[in-house]
Amino acid sequence: MSDAADRWLAAHARTLDTLDPGAPYADLEPLRGVLRDVKIVGLGESTHGTREFFRLKHRVLEFLVRDMGCTVLAMEAGESAARAVDAYVCHGVGDPTRLIARLGFWTWRTEEMLDIVEWMRTHNLGVPADRRVRFVGIDPQLSADSVAALGSYLGQVAPERAADMAELEVLARARPGTGPDPEQRLLHRARSVAGFLDDNRAKFAELTSPQAAAEAVEHARILCRSADLVTRSLDPGSPQDNVFAVRDRYMAEAVARLTDDSGDSGDKGGSAGTAGTVALWAHNGHIAKGAYGNGVPALGSHLRARFGDGYYALGLLFGKGSFRARSANRTQGPGVRHRIGTSLRCVEGRLAAAVPGDYYVDLRAADPSSDGARWLREPSAQRSFGAAVPRLTYRFHLAPLTPAEDYDGLAFVSRSTCSRPLPDLDPEQP
Known part of the structure; x- marks a missing residue:
């Protein structure tokens, strides 16, 4: 210069x-x-x-x-x-x-x-x-708290679905790019749990509280993002879809959600x-x-x-x-x-x-x-x-x-x- x-x-x-x-x-x-x-x-x-x-x-x-x-x-x-x-x-x-x-x-x-x-x-x-x-x-990586919270909540409101969490326990400690999942079983399982909680939010809110139901849905959404990140490729040859690109994209989306007044996660620890x-x-x-x-x-x-x-x-x-x-x-x-x-x-x-x-x-x-x-x-x-x-x-x-x-x-x-x-x-x- x-x-x-x-x-x-x-x-x-x-x-x-x-x-x-x-x-x-x-x-x-x-x-x-x-x-x-x-x-x-x-x-x-x-x-x-x-x-x-x-x-x-x-x-x-x-x-x-x-x-x-x-x-x-x-x-x-x-x-x-x-x-x-x-x-x-x-x-x-x-x-x-x-x-x-x-x-x-x-x-x-x-x-x-x-x-x-x-x-x-x-x-x-x-x-x-x-x-x-x-x-x-x-x-969205290292989601031990969400795994524990969802296991406890499902045990309370839908014990028959609590077993679904066994497959998702790996998300408590897995780092991004840990290993490929060609059939996307981990992501499908996380999305299944998230969809179940979202579909039954009104019923579960009556059993617990609206805030507890919203918290459970948010924990499930975190696990969906975590499952996607964990199973992405580390290959730098795919700059739009590898683990590095997806991690930054998820983090940007999380920041953007913080500016959106329509958030519904509640006051205590949510992302509204x-x-x-x-x-x-x-x-x-x-x-x-x-x-x-x-x-x-x-x-x-x-x-x-x-x-x-x-x-x-x-x-x-x-x-x-x-x-x-x-x-x-x-x-x-x-x-x-x-x-x-x-x-x-x-x-x-x-x-x-x-x-x-x-x-x-x-x-x-x-x-x-x-x-x-x-x-x-x-x-x-x-x-x-x-x-x-x-x-x-x-x-x-x-x-x-x-x-x-x-x-x-x-x-x-x-x-x-x-x-x-x-x-x-x-x-x-x-």
Whole structure:
């Protein structure tokens, strides 16, 4: 990038006074105008194990909730288990540390996530029910809570159908792409249970309650999505139908449902629509407005197609430091420290060189005809690390990037440190 690009960044960058939640947010005030007409704010991250990303997103969430009408935090976490976290933040039910551990993602079992959940609970204690901020999972994998809830409910209202759950128990622990099911037996079984509960909802509502019947239907729908995801192909050669494409499509649909006021899942842990803004928390790869390198449309691309400028994608990048991730050959544990320095081979190097410290920049403000903004529409590269990385070659992990096509804004943290894991309450947790 040219000196003109550096000057453009220096002119448009908004310095972050602090990354600490709870601090005054005069430095975030410019976001009020930027996000005025935005319905969904995508909050990305280039690693799942950077403490500063958790802290900054916590701080932005506070701003969105208190000043921008945000009523939902939509997480890249299991739809099924997140319902129990939602029950805690809305009603104080359960132990938040254990509920976070049950989400099934080691990346979220951190002190920083516990701080966020506890803040949501404290906030909700002081506001009317219609202004509570909710915690909603959007990923249909790892559906143990839905398997257990449906088994119990069917045992109560239709014992003769309880045996149907035996085949669906695999969905409690199966990961996407676990294995093909040519005859789609698992998906057919899940749809059969969902159809049965939906057809008999009025009768079962009288036996239990309307809310309990609606909850059961929603759990069954989660299992339908989970069954479809589990049995999809991992083959990247089918970019519209493989497990990666379907996962992002399901997550986009889950976010869209949160904006639909016709939802019928009830207040406690459901996925009914909301009239407020949705904060979407996921990896940069998911929240981006384009496609992955293999042509798979990202979650954010679906949201941009449906909501236009009502979706705002904020990518989070860092200059140097350390982050937590599992080594690629490990399936257990909270991840280990990985270190990386500043590199001019990627956009992070230029962001670090152009403006010192931590800051954010609104890319929608760029005049496309200016020399300084030309780099926003030129192909580049960004660093991208998943929950697991190769032991030695992770430093060379780059993903394609055209800044203005992939993101609406960028937040840059100069130094990354490792997120802090919660105590391992259950060694069998994945």
